Amino acid sequence: MTDTSPKTLYDKIFDEHVVRTEEDGTATLYIDRHLVHEVTSAQAFEGLRMNDRKLWRSSSVVATADHNTPTTGWEQGLEGITDPVAKLQVTTLDQNIRNNGCAAYFPFLSRGQGVIHVMGPEEGAILPGMTVVCGDSHTSTHGACAAVAFGIGTSEVEHVMATQTLLTKKMKNMRVYVSGKLSPGVFAKDLALFIIGRIGTAGGTGCAIEFAGPAIEALSMEGRMTLCNMAIEAGARCGLVAVDDKTVEYMRGRTLAPEGELFKQAEEYWRTLKSDEGAHFNIEVEIDGNAVPPVVTWGTSPEMVVQITDRTPEPSEQPDPVKREGWERAYVYMGLEPKQPVTSIAPDHVFIGSCTNGRIEDIRAAAYVVKKLGRKVAPTIKQALVVPGSGLVREQAEKEGLDQIFINAGFEWRRPGCSMCLAMNADKLNPEDRCASTSNRNFEGRQGNRSRTHLCSPAMAAAAAIEGRFVDIRKIF
Numbered sequence: 001m002t003d004t005s006p007k008t009l010y011d012k013i014f015d016e017h018v019v020r021t022e023e024d025g026t027a028t029l030y031i032d033r034h035l036v037h038e039v040t041s042a043q044a045f046e047g048l049r050m051n052d053r054k055l056w057r058s059s060s061v062v063a064t065a066d067h068n069t070p071t072t073g074w075e076q077g078l079e080g081i082t083d084p085v086a087k088l089q090v091t092t093l094d095q096n097i098r099n100n101g102c103a104a105y106f107p108f109l110s111r112g113q114g115v116i117h118v119m120g121p122e123e124g125a126i127l128p129g130m131t132v133v134c135g136d137s138h139t140s141t142h143g144a145c146a147a148v149a150f151g152i153g154t155s156e157v158e159h160v161m162a163t164q165t166l167l168t169k170k171m172k173n174m175r176v177y178v179s180g181k182l183s184p185g186v187f188a189k190d191l192a193l194f195i196i197g198r199i200g201t202a203g204g205t206g207c208a209i210e211f212a213g214p215a216i217e218a219l220s221m222e223g224r225m226t227l228c229n230m231a232i233e234a235g236a237r238c239g240l241v242a243v244d245d246k247t248v249e250y251m252r253g254r255t256l257a258p259e260g261e262l263f264k265q266a267e268e269y270w271r272t273l274k275s276d277e278g279a280h281f282n283i284e285v286e287i288d289g290n291a292v293p294p295v296v297t298w299g300t301s302p303e304m305v306v307q308i309t310d311r312t313p314e315p316s317e318q319p320d321p322v323k324r325e326g327w328e329r330a331y332v333y334m335g336l337e338p339k340q341p342v343t344s345i346a347p348d349h350v351f352i353g354s355c356t357n358g359r360i361e362d363i364r365a366a367a368y369v370v371k372k373l374g375r376k377v378a379p380t381i382k383q384a385l386v387v388p389g390s391g392l393v394r395e396q397a398e399k400e401g402l403d404q405i406f407i408n409a410g411f412e413w414r415r416p417g418c419s420m421c422l423a424m425n426a427d428k429l430n431p432e433d434r435c436a437s438t439s440n441r442n443f444e445g446r447q448g449n450r451s452r453t454h455l456c457s458p459a460m461a462a463a464a465a466i467e468g469r470f471v472d473i474r475k476i477f
């Protein structure tokens with residue numbers, strides 16, 4: 001008998017992909033798309049080789065090199081990668097793809113190379129209703145396309161390569177409903193940080209978070225990707241947004257997306273990908289979109305969020321002793337004081353990029369701010385990087401003349417890659433450098449040993465570069 005009870009979007013996609021379920025609830029889940037990057041795939045390919053196995057379905061694999069690749073000096077080719085381990089990972093991926101085949105590969109130095117989570121949707125590798133995995137936690141990004149997408153470990157990567165399935169348990173359902181509308185100068189990134197500030201980094205533990213409501217519907221696909229990207233920082237394994245016109249239009253004409261009659265058939269199915277009326281969510285959270293301000297993080301966890309017009313919080317006012325201790329430690333690490341106005345925080349580095357905010361809309365928002373303020377990067381800023389999330393984002397931005405806006409103002413316009421999001425390539429901070437960063441993690445040492453990270457939107461980061469401190473960017477929108 002078919003189950004006709006109302007289902008959530010997550011349940012619909014999950015159930016469609018279950019091959020079998022064990023008594024303890026462990027499901028064998030069929031995987032449609034396997035995204036692969038150089039850091040977490042080498043061991044898995046090696047495991048296959050040792051067991052004399054091949055990829056079960058090489059056409060499910062879309063791969064690129066992103067974490068280890070440099071964002072300057074591309075004319076030197078591979079010689080531009082100075083770290084031998086990094087270089088080995090990049091060349092090993094080349095070799096593995098050559099030996100095993102795939103649907104599409106964007107190697108280092110190729111036109112389409114980019115951060116896997118920027119380049120994947122851009123190429124049409126992610127379609128609504130798919131199950132998507134990658135050996136990378138920010139695979140949650142792709143839930144913006146109404147796909148069940150989540151990160152897996154390297155041994156699971158090997159399992160998926162060998163069998164096209166994953167052993168997993170169904171997650172709980174959580175809905176974050178955002179009413180109203182985000183104000184001008186407030187972006188998906190602010191909303192993501194605001195939500196994490198509200199529910200905490202464990203708020204979504206064990207859950208798939210569906211983002212819904214008018215403020216989500218109003219977001220572009222890029223904005224939805226930013227939000228789903230950070231679902232993982234809220235403790236969830238995946239984020240999701242239902243299919244609407246924007247989703248369908250986004251898919252049209254993308255390289256790996258269906259065409260003609262097949263597109264029409266696919267669209268008919270895609271349109272069913274929303275939670276049914278009355279579907280049960282284990283946890284429901286409501287946010288007033290009108291009340292979301294521009295925010296930045298002040299500490300060493302994405303939940304340590306503060307409004308631009310506020311002061312940093314006072315640990316003695318924190319009732320939870322564990323949190324209080326975390327705050328105290330964060331103040332020491334960050335070199336900040338309680339009750340400091342947020343607008344007095346003065347970054348000396350700016351990083352605009354990453355799989356959170358390296359898309360064309362992000363680059364446009366940052367360029368808009370730079371143009372509007374009409375001045376150069378503040379003399380106190382040691383380095384201001386703009387790193388497009390992919391080669392195609394870079395091309396588009398250059399077509400629009402955005403690169404020139406940045407370069408004329410004193411920013412560095414770089415090649416795509418993960419760059420300063422994490423300290424795995426040449427783009428690193430020195431101890432105690434303070435960075436306004438559009439990435440997603442501000443843990444101790446994330447951008448380099450003893451580096452200090454303030455997460456914020458691209459517009460906020462751009463304004464910080466020009467003003468030399470955080471400012472309320474609502475005034476310029």
Ligand SMILES: CC(C)[C@H](C(=O)O)[C@@H](O)C(=O)O
Nearest residue numbers: 039040067135136137138422
């Ligand atoms: C290197 C990779 C495994 C890692 C992740 O899983 O997220 C990285 O992308 C990150 O952002 O920390």
Ligand code: SF4
Nearest residue numbers: 138354355418421422
């Ligand atoms: S940009 Fe940052 S968060 Fe995204 S995949 Fe790369 S390292 Fe991970």
